Amino acid sequence: MAHASLRLGQARDSCRLGDQAVQAHCERRQHSRIQQRTHSASPFAFAPPIQEITELGMGDPEIAVVPISAIEHFEYCPRQCALIHIDGIWADNPHTVRGARAHRRTDDPTKSRKERGKQVLRAVPLWSELHGLSGRADVIEVSDDGAVQPVEHKSGVRHGITADLQVCAQAICLEEMLDTSISEAAIWYGGPRRRFRVDLTSELRRSTLHTIEEIRQQLVEGVLPHAPNDSRCSQCQLRHHCLPETSANAAEVAVYLQQVLSV
Numbered sequence: 001m002a003h004a005s006l007r008l009g010q011a012r013d014s015c016r017l018g019d020q021a022v023q024a025h026c027e028r029r030q031h032s033r034i035q036q037r038t039h040s041a042s043p044f045a046f047a048p049p050i051q052e053i054t055e056l057g058m059g060d061p062e063i064a065v066v067p068i069s070a071i072e073h074f075e076y077c078p079r080q081c082a083l084i085h086i087d088g089i090w091a092d093n094p095h096t097v098r099g100a101r102a103h104r105r106t107d108d109p110t111k112s113r114k115e116r117g118k119q120v121l122r123a124v125p126l127w128s129e130l131h132g133l134s135g136r137a138d139v140i141e142v143s144d145d146g147a148v149q150p151v152e153h154k155s156g157v158r159h160g161i162t163a164d165l166q167v168c169a170q171a172i173c174l175e176e177m178l179d180t181s182i183s184e185a186a187i188w189y190g191g192p193r194r195r196f197r198v199d200l201t202s203e204l205r206r207s208t209l210h211t212i213e214e215i216r217q218q219l220v221e222g223v224l225p226h227a228p229n230d231s232r233c234s235q236c237q238l239r240h241h242c243l244p245e246t247s248a249n250a251a252e253v254a255v256y257l258q259q260v261l262s263v
Contacts, residue, residue, distance in 0.1 A: 064216045068126065068135025068169045071208075074215050075162040076232065079225045081215065083238050086222055093237035095156075102155035102190050106138040118143050126173035131212060137170045148174055150185045157191035161207070164198050168208040171200055 073081040083089045092100075105111055109123040119142040127134045139151040150170040152163050167185040175182055185198045198204075218225075229248035233239055246252050 064219050065132050065134050066212050066215045066219065068133055068166060068173075070215050071166050071169060071211055072162050074211060074218070075160070075165065077228060077236065078214075078218065079227055079242060080236060080238055082218055082224045083241060085215075085219060086224070089238060089241050091237045091241065093235075095235065096237050099155045103138065103153060106153050126170055126177065128173040128176045130176055131172060131209065132216065133169060133173055133212065135170070135173070137174075140174070146180075148178060148180060148182060150174060150182075151195075152185070152187045153190070154187060155190040157189055158187075158196070161204075163187045164204060165208045165211055167198055168200055168204050169212065172205070172208065 067085065070081055070085050073084050106122050109121075112119075112121045114120070121140045121142065122138065124137045124140050125135075126137055137150045138153040141149045141151060143149075150167050152167040152170070154163055164187070167187055171182040171185050174180070183200055185200060186195055187198055188195045227233070227242055227244035227247045229244040233242070233244045236242065246256070
């Protein structure tokens with residue numbers, strides 16, 4: 001347990017470096033990886049740790065790093081994912097504010113401690129060079145026998161397998177970082193205040209990696225998908241940026257473009 005906790009603690013503590021130190025670290029790492037890329041078996045030889053970087057890999061499939069947080073956005077709506085991770089647009093609504101408040105404890109690495117016989121680490125940075133991933137785990141539990149388990153926290157209730165994909169991506173990163181195997185993860189839902197076990201099956205891993213590659217392709221292409229203009233839109237925090245009713249109507253878009261271009 002001490003070995004895993006020490007390595008994860010070092011990863012978490014690296015987040016406390018100043019912005020300039022982090023940038024210098026990433027630049028040195030990038031230079032080294034680029035030099036080795038021609039001899040690497042992986043096309044994603046460079047995955048910058050600590051930060052969730054979207055613009056770094058824009059337009060270059062060899063270094064397109066996928067933020068783990070993008071999985072939730074993509075599963076909800078590919079257009080929302082593109083607005084956030086390509087266009088850099090963000091807005092809050094009651095759902096996002098509630099989620100941010102619920103994560104106040106998990107976002108604080110100083111809250112790491114021993115709980116119920118396990119070392120509980122919070123806000124731990126994750127990355128995978130093999131799969132081109134970067135992000136952060138809400139909670140990582142390390143047992144006395146050295147077993148490691150990521151725990152994703154959600155403020156609401158279960159919606160499909162979105163959270164399962166996220167926590168599976170976290171486990172994939174941890175397996176690479178710690179050179180270990182992880183068979184299960186967990187998700188804590190604030191709505192029912194219950195914890196659910198997630199078996200990291202081969203099927204779930206394939207679905208996770210497939211979703212990651214879809215997001216990577218979206219980042220590389222930099223194209224904004226069509227607006228779905230369905231029931232999801234009423235709950236989306238980017239509704240006023242997306243304008244689904246207008247953008248989904250080809251005739252209205254044509255009239256708008258004609259008006260703008262004629263000015």
